[in-house]
Structures are given as C-alpha cells and as structure tokens.
Amino acid sequence: MFGRRTSRFLAVVATSLLILTGCGSGNEEAPANGGDLIFARGKDATTLLPPTTTQNADIWTLQQVYETLTLNKPDGTGVVPGLATDWKESKDKLSWTFDLRENVxxxxxxxxxxxDVVFSLNYARDASDDANLWAGEFALIDDVKKVDDSTVKIELSKPWGPLPSYMALFAAAIYPKDFGGHDAEYMATHADGTGPFKVDSWSKGQSLKLVRNDDYWEEGVPNLHSVTFNVVSExxxxxxxxxxxxxxxDEEPAPLSMSTMDRSQDVSATAFESTKILYFNLNNTVKGLDDPKVRRAMSYAVDRKSVVDVVYAGYAxxxxxxxxPGLTGHAEGITGxxxxxxxxxxxxAESDHAEGLExxxxxxxxxxxxxxxxxxxQQSWQDLGITVxxxxxxxxTLVTNRTNGDFEVQVGYATSDVSDTSQMINFLAVTDDSGIRSGYGDPDVEKWSTQALAEPDPDKQNELYAKIQQKVADxxxxxxxxxxxxxxxxSSDVVDFxxxxxGTYGLRETKLTQ
Structure with missing residues (x-):
C-alpha cells in the first residue's frame, strides 16, 4: 500500500465508491435499416486533418470519414484490404507495391x-511541417511513386516488414491530391475522404454531425443515416x-459511474478489451526530472494495485x-x-535532489x-519530498504544451493505432522529436527498435522488444x-457496436432498432 497518509486518503475515497465489473448485453430485436445515432462524448474534435492530431476524439471521428490502404482487424491481429486490395513486398525487401481498389x-x-495516394502519403511523412505529428512513423519511407493510375510503389531506406500495418494508421489517410485545390488550413475544417460517412456540420465545442455516404464503394453499408457526436463534458x-x-x-464514461449506469434496464455498461495504457508523462529535460533516480523513485512510489481498485473500479x-498485454510484443516479468x-x-536520497523538489x-x-x-x-510523492x-x-492547451515541451508531468493515455508493437515503442519510448515529447532518447532503445523492425523471426523480435521494455522501466x-x-x-437500441x-471503432455495420 501507499504510505499511511495516502492509505487513509484512499480509504476515504473507497468508502464512497462502488467497485464492480462491467457486463455487456445484446438486443435480439431485428434492427431497422437507418437511424440517427447519437454519441455523448466528453471532448470535441479539434481538427479534420488526420496527421495533425493525436486526440482520440479526432481519430475516432475521422476514421468514419477517411480510409487507409489497409484496415486493422477488430481483434488487432493484423490488417485486411482497405483502399488497397492487394500488396506485395519486393525480393530485396526495399519496396512494397499496392494495388488500389477500383470505383472509389x-x-x-x-x-x-x-x-491521391502519392500526395497523401508524402504529406503524412513530411517532417518539415511542425503540425505533422506522425512523420516519424514513416521515417523509413524513401519515396512514394505512382506506377500507374491504380498502382503505388513505396520505396524504403531499409527493410520494413510491418509497413502494411502502418498503412492502417489513421495518419496515413487518403485525401485528394493537393487537397482538391485547397490547403492544410482549409482541410482542418473541411474533410474530403472516401469513408462510409461524410461531415455534414460542425459546431465547435457543441456537436459534429456525420451523414451517410450514399456513394460508398461497399454495397449495403453503412446502415445509419447519420452519426452525431455531442460534446457533454460532465x-x-x-x-x-x-x-x-x-x-x-456514452463514450468513455468514468469508471466509477459504470455501476450506476448498468442499473438502468435499457442501458449496458460494457468494458471492451483494449491496448490502452495510462501513464505519467515526465519531461526528462526539466530540472529534477532529468535525473533517472528521481524518476525511478517516483515510479516505485506509485501503488498501481490501489490505483486500479480505487480509481478504475477494477476496469484495469x-x-x-x-x-x-494486448500487443504481441508485451513482455512479462519487467521490473521497476x-x-x-x-x-x-x-x-x-541517492539522487541530486535529496532535499526535494517541486x-x-x-x-x-x-x-x-x-x-x-x-x-x-500528490500524496505518494509527498513522502519522497516532492511537492506536487x-x-x-x-x-x-494540454496538446499544445506537450507539443512544445511546456510541461513537467502530464497524465496521458495511449492505444496502439496499428497491429505492430513497434508503433507504441516509437510513440512512447523513441520520443526525442515526436510522440509524447518526453525528451527521452536512449541510443540502445533506438538501436534495438531499428533491429526489431528488420527482424523476420518473431521470437527474436520479441526478445528485442523485451530488452526495450526493461530499459525503459530502468x-x-x-x-x-x-x-x-x-x-x-x-443503449439497448444499438446493435453491432x-x-x-x-482502441478505435467502426460504424459501418452499426444499426439502431428504433
């Protein structure tokens, strides 16, 4: 447990909260074709241009509007065709060729x-644009070339086996060449994708409405007439x-409200498997937090079991x-x-800040x-002499501060956007100029990450991933x-959601019974 002060604090909190596990319920009524689905979400979208955001409210919205060459399988085990129907790696492993879907x-x-594909992928990997937060994910791409109107070739600087998985990353979304005659600023508020839904209206801070794309390339979907995301902060x-x-x-309800919600006859409070990881993001460049001993001390002082029980009601x-653990590269037995x-x-006491810090x-x-x-x-780190x-x-503001490195500690969370473990490593651990901007950059981590990308043997790849995880823990x-x-x-009216x-969701097959 925590120190005595924190133990009392947790005990007081725990007495006022109900701890439970979530359950799901299905609806057996025959669904109607159509309907207007309404989400209540805590945060509004911030942009309609995919590579310029890391916010889930943006990502979950844009993945209904834009599409990528490949699509993630729902269980996270790989990818299936998206705007590309087939892809092939060259014999020298230095290029991939993608055949595009027709009549899109x-x-x-x-x-x-x-x-359009050449323009979009080159934009996604353009590191010269500070607004592009995902360019580092495509650093191994040397060039994207048109073979013919329905074929694209991606050339690499080094072999990159996971490339098809990265083509499912939302930041690799496809839009018209030259943004259809517009610029990036325009696209931030005007989307033009190929997805099953298109943007109808956006009242910033209040709601964003999508309507069905009647010209969608796959027949029979989507079922819904519209999807509205209403911003409800509380x-x-x-x-x-x-x-x-x-x-x-209700998108992302507070864990501690799940029991109250699940008592309603027409509502289910449901917990889905995820790759979501909650973490403290430490700015490794500021005084105090630049000392690994201070950071490790802070890590040891966090009673994760109590946090899971009290804060997350067992839903973690x-x-x-x-x-x-939802990713194949997860290593058991990591210490720290x-x-x-x-x-x-x-x-x-051994650190350079034994007298404490703020x-x-x-x-x-x-x-x-x-x-x-x-x-x-705040309670637990106080016992280390750290005033929080x-x-x-x-x-x-949180996003801006993170991007600019204008923070000491932030509470953040991340979910893997692709089925390959390397993406979370790049985002959370190789972060000197991208990702979460923690300022951390270790040569061993970068070396092992590069080796893992080119390693065809899954067992050897996982050994490298385990070394990375232990080094980061240290x-x-x-x-x-x-x-x-x-x-x-x-709601019980919702089917096939x-x-x-x-961590993402698709709404192509979702239906309403009423």
Whole structure:
C-alpha cells in the first residue's frame, strides 16, 4: 500500500465508491435499416486533418470519414484490404507495391487514383511541417511513386516488414491530391475522404454531425443515416442523457459511474478489451526530472494495485510495462513497476535532489479519474519530498504544451493505432522529436527498435522488444500505471457496436432498432 497518509486518503475515497465489473448485453430485436445515432462524448474534435492530431476524439471521428490502404482487424491481429486490395513486398525487401481498389470516389465526387495516394502519403511523412505529428512513423519511407493510375510503389531506406500495418494508421489517410485545390488550413475544417460517412456540420465545442455516404464503394453499408457526436463534458450529464434516451452511446464514461449506469434496464455498461495504457508523462529535460533516480523513485512510489481498485473500479490491470498485454510484443516479468516505498526513498536520497523538489502535474479539466489519479500521486510523492501542484487545463492547451515541451508531468493515455508493437515503442519510448515529447532518447532503445523492425523471426523480435521494455522501466522516462479497458455505456437500441482491440471503432455495420 501507499504510505499511511495516502492509505487513509484512499480509504476515504473507497468508502464512497462502488467497485464492480462491467457486463455487456445484446438486443435480439431485428434492427431497422437507418437511424440517427447519437454519441455523448466528453471532448470535441479539434481538427479534420488526420496527421495533425493525436486526440482520440479526432481519430475516432475521422476514421468514419477517411480510409487507409489497409484496415486493422477488430481483434488487432493484423490488417485486411482497405483502399488497397492487394500488396506485395519486393525480393530485396526495399519496396512494397499496392494495388488500389477500383470505383472509389471521394465525398467531393473525385475518383480515387494513385496520384491521391502519392500526395497523401508524402504529406503524412513530411517532417518539415511542425503540425505533422506522425512523420516519424514513416521515417523509413524513401519515396512514394505512382506506377500507374491504380498502382503505388513505396520505396524504403531499409527493410520494413510491418509497413502494411502502418498503412492502417489513421495518419496515413487518403485525401485528394493537393487537397482538391485547397490547403492544410482549409482541410482542418473541411474533410474530403472516401469513408462510409461524410461531415455534414460542425459546431465547435457543441456537436459534429456525420451523414451517410450514399456513394460508398461497399454495397449495403453503412446502415445509419447519420452519426452525431455531442460534446457533454460532465460525466454525470452524459450518463443521464444515455439513461434518458437523449444519447445512444456514452463514450468513455468514468469508471466509477459504470455501476450506476448498468442499473438502468435499457442501458449496458460494457468494458471492451483494449491496448490502452495510462501513464505519467515526465519531461526528462526539466530540472529534477532529468535525473533517472528521481524518476525511478517516483515510479516505485506509485501503488498501481490501489490505483486500479480505487480509481478504475477494477476496469484495469496494474501496468508493469508501457507495452500492453494486448500487443504481441508485451513482455512479462519487467521490473521497476512494483510498489516499494523503501526503494523509492533510497533512490531519492541517492539522487541530486535529496532535499526535494517541486513539480506540476497538468491534467484535463472535468475528467474525474485523472483528477483523482493526480491527487494520489500528490500524496505518494509527498513522502519522497516532492511537492506536487495540480494544474487543470483544456485539451487544446494540454496538446499544445506537450507539443512544445511546456510541461513537467502530464497524465496521458495511449492505444496502439496499428497491429505492430513497434508503433507504441516509437510513440512512447523513441520520443526525442515526436510522440509524447518526453525528451527521452536512449541510443540502445533506438538501436534495438531499428533491429526489431528488420527482424523476420518473431521470437527474436520479441526478445528485442523485451530488452526495450526493461530499459525503459530502468530509465523511467514515463511511468506506466494501468492497462485500461475501453468503457462505453450503450443503449439497448444499438446493435453491432464493438470497439476494436486497438482502441478505435467502426460504424459501418452499426444499426439502431428504433
């Protein structure tokens, strides 16, 4: 457990909360074709241009509007055809060729060709644009070339076996060449994809509405007439709207409200398997946090089991590594994440900051579990002589601060966007100029990551992943806290809505019974 002060703090919190496990329920009524699905979500979208965001509210919206060459399987085990029907690796493993799907049109009416794919992928990998947050994911691509109108060749600087998985990354979305005659600023508020839904209206801070793409290339889908994402910042209000019939899906309800929600006859509180990892993001470049001993002490001082029980009501598991068990590269037996206050105090005394220090944790406003987690950290790190201030900020400011390195500690979470483990490593551990901007850059981690990308033997690849996970645990550039479930409150009117293991969801097959 935590130190005595924190134990009392947790006990007080625990007495006022119900701990339970979630369950799902199905609806056996025959679904109607059509309907207007309404989401209640805590955050608004921030942009309609995929490579310029890391926010889930953006990603989950844009994946209904834009498509990629490949698509993730719902169980996260690989990819299936998307805008590409087939792909092939060259004999020298330095290029991949993709055959494009025929008779696909953008929402603007333009027919999809290789020129659009070349433009989109080159834009996604353009590191010269500071707004492009995902260029590092495509660093091994040397060039993207048109072979003919329906064929694209991707040339590599080194062999890259996982490339088809990365073509399912939302940041590799395909839009018209030259943005259809517009610029990036225009595209940030005007989407033009090939997906099953298209943007109808966006009242920023209030709601974003999608309508069915009647010219979608796959017959029979989507079923819904429209999807509306209403911004409802307060968790309790979202729950009441779901229970009252004003919303069909409560996106990411607070874990501690799941029991109340599940008591309603027409609502199920459902926990889906996920690759979601909750963590403290530490800025390794600021005074105090630039000392690995301080960071490791902070990690040892976090009682993850108590956090899971109290903050996440059992809808999570304690995290030993920054790689979720939902990914094939997850390694068991990683040390450094266990709770031991004695070791934490010993490391703090050996550090250059034995006299203590002050830090600020930045958290999103109105998110109850993040606030509670920050309070727990405040209590536990106080026993190390660390004074913690909590700063509540809106999402846009949090993202800007992270991008600019203007933070000391942030509470963040991530889900893998592709089925290959390397993506989470790049995002969370190889972060000197991309990803979460922790300022961490270790030569061994980068070397092993590069070797793993080119390693065809899965067992040897996983050995490299295990070395990376242990090194990151030793250096503690971030502090993994919990592997979380994907939580949703779902009306019984909703059929065939099931988020993917990789954290996203598709709405092509979703239906409403009424």
């Amino acid at each position: 049109t953008f929402h603007s009416g333009k027919e999809l060709t290789a020129d 968790d309790n209000t979202r729950r009441l709207q779901l229970q009252g019939g004003q919303a069909h899906i 598991d304690p995290a030993s590594s920054f790689i979720s 994440g266990e709770y031991t206050m004695d070791e934490a105090k010993k490391l703090m 830090i600020t944790i930045q958290i999103p406003s109105g998110v109850a579990d993040r606030e509670l987690l920050a309070q727990i950290a 201030h909590v700063q509540k900020l809106d999402d846009a 250096d503690a550039p971030i502090i993994p806290v919990a592997y979380q479930k994907a939580l949703y409150g779902i 099931k988020p993917y293991v990789l």
